[in-house]
């Protein structure tokens with residue numbers, strides 16, 4: 001498959017845009033390749049600027065639950081744009097969006113709209129700090145919560161050691177206020193709480209992680225995490241920017257039956273427009289300005305275009321949608337697993353609903369970041385490139401999840417599985 005125009009466009013982009021892209025993973029650097037420039041999406045089909053067509057398994061990193069060019073979404077956006085793209089003043093659409101989120105997400109009584117997932121998580125920890133009057137936060141290695149300074153940290157050699165920035169520009173002081181525990185390891189959480197008693201404002205977690213590949217929490221781990229946070233007056237934040245409305249109508253918290261104090265959302269609530277949100281218990285949310293002492297604001301927050309786009313998607317969510325996503329995704333999982341066995345490839349699939357990752361590993365399961373780091377990333381890169389040439393667009397990193405939309409039909413699924421068969425034979 002030739003991608004000459006994409007190559008030229010990337011060469012030009014690198015002259016004017018830092019690294020040639022507006023978000024690093026798009027550069028295909030993590031699969032040692034060059035990015036594809038797209039010009040059109042239709043259902044699950046993507047067309048690049050060289051007129052190659054791909055079956056899409058990324059859904060713009062999650063937002064496009066129903067695939068590209070969803071008619072309801074486009075009509076909503078068009079209808080809204082005629083009136084205004086923004087007022088910077090309240091609209092009824094914001095009330096409708098807030099009510100919809102509260103109806104769907106079990107733990108949310110009150111909500112605030114923002115413009116990205118990063119903004120949601122940054123605001124959520126400020127709120128938690130203000131509410132608890134404590135400074136430290138805890139997160140889990142391998143989880144991603146956007147690019148806020150507090151989240152760009154990694155642990156030192158041991159869990160109890162000080163944390164270090166993992167980006168230049170993040171100060172040591174900020175990094176030291178973020179603790180990193182091990183995913184699915186409650187003892188690591190307890191140890192950190194013991195070492196920093198009465199100092200931790202919040203624990204933030206992806207209850208179903210998509211940022212070290214797809215890794216689920218164990219239910220008992222999540223239940224114990226809830227209990228330990230309550231015992232220590234620590235707010236529990238579920239970052240459901242990816243899992244919200246994707247794995248179930250009410251996100252991971254609906255599946256697990258474990259309720260956080262604050263939830264962060266993004267992606268699907270904007271239907272592909274830039275949106276984020278955070279919400280939780282009324283008592284906590286009332287701490288926000290203008291009524292409360294924690295400041296957070298946004299010129300474009302809750303803007304009508306994004307609200308109408310998101311509402312057009314949220315209003316369509318019902319059990320049938322999730323049944324369909326499950327049917328398509330389980331068929332893909334089944335088909336690939338069959339080839340893994342047949343070709344004796346060292347690989348496993350981890351999946352929750354329409355989010356899944358094919359890990360190239362000898363391990364039977366990936367439970368945390370340590371496990372994920374042992375994967376054969378070069379194998380994934382090879383696999384990715386062959387699949388791309390066969391017209392299958394996968395996430396350009398071993399440590400990202402596939403997001404399947406309802407737009408794939410039987411034929412698409414078969415093409416995907418056939419391409420996989422071909423790719424596995426090549427990389428054996």
Ligand code: PMP
Pocket residue numbers: 061116117118119121144145146147206210211239240241242266267276
């Ligand atoms: N939280 C999670 C769990 C995410 O996956 C992401 C982005 N993929 C973010 C937060 C940040 O969202 P955004 O890219 O919209 O800032």
